[in-house]
Amino acid sequence: MALKFIKKTIAAIEDTRIPLVYYFISFVCWVAIRQFIELFSDHSRLRFELLPCAYYDYYTAFWTQILSHCHHSLCWLQNFLAGAIILALGTRENIRKVLRVTLFSVFAIVLTPIIDLIASYGKGLNVHYPYPKSFSDFFPIPRDFTIGMAATAAAIMSITFAYALIKTRNIFKSAVIILGLYASAALSFLLPFLLRPVMPLMATRAFMVFLAVEIVILVRLWDKNLFRALRRDIRITRAAHYQLMFLLGIAISSNGLISSIAGEWLSFLLMLIVIFFSWIGAVMVNNIADVKIDRITSPGRPLVTGAVALTTYSLLGWSCLGLAALCAFMVSPAIAFLTITGIGISVIYSLPPFRFKRIPLFSKTMIAAASLLMVVTGYVFAGMPLLEFPRILIWYFLIFAALALNFIDLKDIEGDKAAGILTIPVVFGEKKAKIIIGLFFIAAYLAAGIIVAAKLNLHSILAVILIAAGIGLKQFFFLNDKKGYKENRVLLTYLASLILFLFIFTLRR
Numbered sequence: 263m264a265l266k267f268i269k270k271t272i273a274a275i276e277d278t279r280i281p282l283v284y285y286f287i288s289f290v291c292w293v294a295i296r297q298f299i300e301l302f303s304d305h306s307r308l309r310f311e312l313l314p315c316a317y318y319d320y321y322t323a324f325w326t327q328i329l330s331h332c333h334h335s336l337c338w339l340q341n342f343l344a345g346a347i348i349l350a351l352g353t354r355e356n357i358r359k360v361l362r363v364t365l366f367s368v369f370a371i372v373l374t375p376i377i378d379l380i381a382s383y384g385k386g387l388n389v390h391y392p393y394p395k396s397f398s399d400f401f402p403i404p405r406d407f408t409i410g411m412a413a414t415a416a417a418i419m420s421i422t423f424a425y426a427l428i429k430t431r432n433i434f435k436s437a438v439i440i441l442g443l444y445a446s447a448a449l450s451f452l453l454p455f456l457l458r459p460v461m462p463l464m465a466t467r468a469f470m471v472f473l474a475v476e477i478v479i480l481v482r483l484w485d486k487n488l489f490r491a492l493r494r495d496i497r498i499t500r501a502a503h504y505q506l507m508f509l510l511g512i513a514i515s516s517n518g519l520i521s522s523i524a525g526e527w528l529s530f531l532l533m534l535i536v537i538f539f540s541w542i543g544a545v546m547v548n549n550i551a552d553v554k555i556d557r558i559t560s561p562g563r564p565l566v567t568g569a570v571a572l573t574t575y576s577l578l579g580w581s582c583l584g585l586a587a588l589c590a591f592m593v594s595p596a597i598a599f600l601t602i603t604g605i606g607i608s609v610i611y612s613l614p615p616f617r618f619k620r621i622p623l624f625s626k627t628m629i630a631a632a633s634l635l636m637v638v639t640g641y642v643f644a645g646m647p648l649l650e651f652p653r654i655l656i657w658y659f660l661i662f663a664a665l666a667l668n669f670i671d672l673k674d675i676e677g678d679k680a681a682g683i684l685t686i687p688v689v690f691g692e693k694k695a696k697i698i699i700g701l702f703f704i705a706a707y708l709a710a711g712i713i714v715a716a717k718l719n720l721h722s723i724l725a726v727i728l729i730a731a732g733i734g735l736k737q738f739f740f741l742n743d744k745k746g747y748k749e750n751r752v753l754l755t756y757l758a759s760l761i762l763f764l765f766i767f768t769l770r771r
Contacts, residue, residue, distance in 0.1 A: 269428050275366050282358065285365035289342070292368050293335045299375040329466045329592060336469035337450055338371055343476045344446040345422065350483050352439035353429035357483040363425060370417045374410035381409045419444070463592075467528045470592050474535045474585070481578075488574070491564040492542070495549070499753040501541045506760045507633050508537055511640020513767040514652065520768065522644040529593045533643060536593070536601055537636070539586035544608035546579030551612045555677035593643070600639045607632045620683050630664035654713060662709045665702040669741065672696065673749055696747065700738035707734030707759070714763055726766070733759045 346364040350357045407415065422443055426436035453468055482489045513519040523530045549556065549565055550572070556563045564570040583605050590601035610616040611628045619625040634656060641651050671678060671685035672695065678688050687695035711730025715723040733755065740751045 272363055272425060272428060275362050278362065282361055282365075285362060289339065289365050289368045290335075292371060293338060296372045296375055299372065299379070329463050332592070333462060333465035333469050336466060336473060338368075340469050340473045340476060341447050341450055342368060343473065343480065344450075345418075345443050347476060347479055347483065348439060348442045348446060349422065349425065349429075352435065352442065353426060355429055357480065361480075367418070367421050370414055370421070373414045373417060374408070377410035377413050378408050415447075464528055467532050467592055470589055471528070471531050471535065474539075474589065477585070488570055491567075491569040492578070494562070495545060495564055496542060497545065499750065499757060501538065502757055503753075503760075504537050504541055504633070504636050505534065506757065506764065507636035508533065508640040508643070509764055510760070510767075511637040511642075512644045513640075513764050514637075514655075515641050515644035515646045517644045517646070518768065519764070526643070529643070532589050532593055533597070533639075536586045536589045536597075539582045539589070540601060540605060540608075543579050543582030543586060544605070544612070546575060546582065547609060548612040550576055550579065551614070551617065552677075555674060555681050555683075557677075558680055559674045559677035596642050596648075597639060600635060600642065604632055604635045604639075607635070625685075626667040626670075627660060627664045629667050629670075630659045633663060634659035658709055658713060662702075662706040666699070666706040668695075668702065669699045669749070669752060672699070672741075672747060696741045700741040703737040703741070704731070704734035707731060707737070710763065714766060717767070729762075730759075 342364050346357065346360045349355065349364065350360045353360070419440060423436055423440050426439040427433065430436055430439075450469065450472065453465055481492075509519065512522045515522065549563060553565050556566045560566065565572060565575055587598065587602055587605065591598040607628055611618050611625065611632075618628050637655065637659070638648070638651055642648055668686045671687050672692065675685075675687045675692060678685050686698060689695075690698060707730045708727065711727040714730070715726040737752055737755055740755065741747060
């Protein structure tokens with residue numbers, strides 16, 4: 263009888279037409295209710311027992327206090343999303359239906375403070391991460407769990423097992439799903455045990471990394487065709503450019519690349535996610551404005567083929583930018599400011615009423631400014647004061663890099679003509695434009711070689727300049743190859759040369 267009742271309840275939840283966004287709002291409400299209940303007890307904690315943070319000023323203290331509470335909610339959210347993914351993969355059920363059931367059952371989290379208040383006669387118990395002394399202390403339920411935490415875990419496991427059994431009709435498969443769910447939850451709850459010493463900020467960042475990975479998996483499960491269309495639209499080589507710009511900013515700092523990453527590896531992972539989602543969001547926003555051009559030059563893109571609806575594509579694009587800003591905020595307020603500034607540059611570059619990409623030369627200055635901003639972000643990430651950033655790099659990016667970036671217009675000549683966008687290839691013609699841009703490349707590489715050589719000893723100056731000049735000439739020939747211009751050869755050569763410069767900067771430490 264109980265199983266039939268559960269089956270009917272699950273079917274009713276799955277078939278409801280209530281949008282999933284309301285389920286996420288419900289999740290937020292239940293978490294808020296849970297924390298409100300904990301306020302009734304002086305012994306209850308709104309955050310888990312972790313090491314205190316050091317405060318440098320009131321501004322940093324305010325930011326730290328906010329993030330110190332975030333890991334509490336992020337822990338629950340990433341656990342519920344991980345549970346939905348495991349259930350969808352294990353039962354082969356539609357992820358939309360699984361999410362409805364998973365997020366609907368989120369009310370179980372309020373059991374923890376309620377049961378703890380009852381068991382302690384209103385005093386409340388300290389909710390905390392478990393610190394097992396041995397592997398056996400974590401089975402069947404961690405010994406450090408309070409009564410309420412154990413009851414919540416038991417309730418969620420029971421609901422999950424019942425759901426898996428109804429869907430698979432196989433006890434063994436249901437047991438495997440439960441073990442997978444338990445292992446996922448154990449990993450998150452063991453975070454302080456695995457990453458000691460852990461501060462609230464580190465816990466928040468770790469859960470955000472987990473959450474970002476889960477979001478990508480959810481999109482894949484949500485719509486395979488949508489995921490494939492978006493994956494083809496990422497443009498890996500250009501995304502790698504911004505990742506390497508960030509690394510370059512760290513490398514030129516006095517702290518160096520390796521030591522800066524080793525000291526803040528969780529923040530570094532989060533920054534890679536920030537750059538990834540910022541890039542994807544910027545590309546999608548740009549594609550929305552370039553549909554007419556893409557019909558001529560890039561007919562395989564999702565909006566042109568109709569593989570993705572415009573509303574869905576727009577929602578995903580802005581969501582990526584929002585997620586990037588949120589992750590950046592969890593690294594530091596300064597990183598968040600720089601990231602939002604970069605997002606603003608991408609928006610005014612692509613969208614009306616500004617749409618600066620229509621203005622010759624200045625449009626590439628905008629892209630160069632976005633690249634420069636990523637270098638500055640890496641420099642600040644390494645703990646360097648913004649005012650100490652090398653001024654020579656600012657001029658290099660805004661002049662030499664901006665001129666060389668005109669090569670990206672070579673593949674869009676016909677589309678830019680149709681849209682009335684005046685680029686160097688449109689104004690001078692393809693043949694002359696390739697020569698002009700090729701000369702820009704030689705100048706940019708020579709300038710880069712001189713800047714790098716200035717940081718090295720006298721014996722290395724000539725060698726670095728000759729290497730840079732050689733790469734610049736190679737790029738010139740790639741642009742003017744009589745067999746045909748291939749953009750990937752230019753991009754891959756550029757990325758390889760940037761990695762070489764990073765290697766040189768790292769070696770000098």
